[in-house]
Amino acid sequence: MSRQEFLADFVYSVRKQFNVNGTPASWAQGSKPAHRFWGDEDSAIGIAYSSHDHTNHHYAVSCDAKLVAVCGGLNVSIYDIATQERRAQFCMSIDRANLMDAPSLVDESLAPIVSQITRTHGPMDSVIQPLLHTLRENYTKALQDLQGSLLFASVPHVDGKLCGSRDSSSRGKHFLYVTNNHGLQRGGRPLAELPEIVVYDYALKSTKFVLAGHGGYIVWTSFSPDGRYIASASHEGTCRIFDSTTGDCRHKVDLMDGQCSSGAWSPDSQHIAICGKDKRIATETGVAASLLVTVVISVETGKQVASFDHGDPSSRHSSIAWSSRNDIAITQDTDIYFWDPFSDNTMHSFSIDVEGRMLKTYAGFSQISWSADGKRLIVMCGDGTIEVWDRDANVRWRVQRPQGLTTKRFGQGFHWLEKLQMLICLNGDGYLRSYTFE
Structure with missing residues (x-):
């Protein structure tokens, strides 16, 4: 099955709804419908693409949440979020005759x-x-x-890629990118060719540190919320914690007998949650199996303090988001769990109605995030549909891709604007949409 075939045939349906103490969340009541579709948004910006051959698009929100930059192929446009006014546009001028x-x-x-x-x-x-x-x-x-x-050979650039949940420091002075980050097995390349994390200084336009040590593909790197640390995780099953002021490695943590896949900082910068595959021995049979697990590490000691086993050996994908109320939302393919790592309390909260390994791969959640107060959870399904849940009021909203609509753009995502109480999302049909929820 191709992605286009999945989008053409997929019917979005919820098997298990968000709930509080067993009471399912109801649709939010307000002047606007709680269940909306692409096309029913408060506002939308059509992305200008340099060519229909360029199917990747990306966006970034400024630190003050006033501007958004959207990349469509060789075009980069900057918009005022409040007014939708385009403030600037950069387009690489090229001779199309030289394009491959x-x-x-x-x-x-x-x-x-x-x-x-x-x-x-x-x-x-x-x-x-x-x-x-x-x-x-x-x-x-x-x-x-x-x-x-x-x-872009003549344009100033850095030779690397972003791979973090918090690529910029808290004050916006530095950002992280990785180099030599290609798939490899352990011991598969010389030391000089192994992946590295570069800390880049915006103001000086130069490298501040190069953080080395990982022997496998780096899947996640991020500044801590307070900016004091940098954490990373890799396919070799390890996590590293660096001092962002000196570049020194504080801890190298061997986590898993398998690959790490994602990570998240606690809001107080004291702990890190890492998800990945690890081997577990079944008590009944004594047979080793590879399971999806999420572990929590203390930044102070570098020791593991809690672990959550997902239980299903067939699960392959997971994303995590740590709320300001100290619980972690964990996606497992098309399911969402809430886990309090310090009390080890777990609740299975939400599930999309999907059967089959291939469908789950396409439909699995691609992004998950909490609002700053830990009140609202936002999650995006693989087809672009977004669920928003207010756990205090136990109400929900949905922004849904119209059934049967196929899209060719890659790089969709969302961003919750705390001050405006607004959700902006970049969708695969080439639009940047905004929604407010009452």
């Missing part, structure tokens, strides 16, 4: 491979076709990355 037609080049390059596979194995079957589709996607992306590097 990546899809055509990929098809031309793969034609001999397809021909040989057909001669050797016969017509494409249900096993070979998905593998070839993945190969084509990866090859296309590699060509697009190469073209982007060539086009």
Whole structure:
């Protein structure tokens, strides 16, 4: 199944609703419907794309939450969030005659491979076709990355990628990016080619520190809320905690006999939660199984203080968000759990009605976040539908992708604007939408 096929056929339905002490959340009552669809938003901005060939789009909100920058291919536009006015636009001027037609080049390059596979194995079957589709996607992306590097060679840039939940320091002076961050097995590359975290100084336009030590792909790195520390987690199953002032590594924590996948800081900067795969021995059978787990680490000691086992060995994806009330929202494919790591109290709270491994992979939650007061939880499903739950009032809102609408854009997400009590979301159909909830 392709992503387009998933979007065309997927019917969004909730199996288990948010609840308080067993009472399901009701639709919020107000002047605006609690259940809205794309097209029913308070306002929307159509993103200007440099070319329909560029399917990735991204956005970033300024530290004062007054401006939003949206990237559509080679176009970057900056908007005033309150007025929707476009303040500035940057567009890379290029000679289109020099652009590579990546899809055509990929098809031309793969034609001999397809021909040989057909001669050797016969017509494409249900096993070979998905593998070839993945190969084509990866090859296309590699060509697009190469073209982007060539086009922007004359523009000041840093040679790395962002991979954190809090890439900028609390005062906006520094930001984090990673280099050499490619998939590799343990011991698979020389020391000089291993992934590194770069702390970059905006004002000086130079590197402040280079944080090294991970031997595997870095999946998450982030400043602490108070800006004193930098934490990271990698595929080698380790977490590192650095002093952001000196760059010294305070702790190297061996967490899992498997890969870390995501992380989150506690609001008081005293603990870190890391999710990933670890091996557990079944009490009944004594057989080792790889399970999705979330562990909490003390920043002071570097020791593990709590652990939550997800229980389902087939689960592969998880995101976490730590609330100001000290409980953690954890996604597990299409389910959400709430866990208090200090009392070890767990509640299964929400579930999308999806059957089948492939559907769960596509429909699984892609982003989860709390409001600053820990009152509202916002979560985005893989199709772009967003659920908002107010746990104090036990009411909910939904912003839903219209059924059957297929989209070609990648990079969708949302941001909760605390001062405006407004949700902005970048959707796969090429619009930046805003909603207010009463």
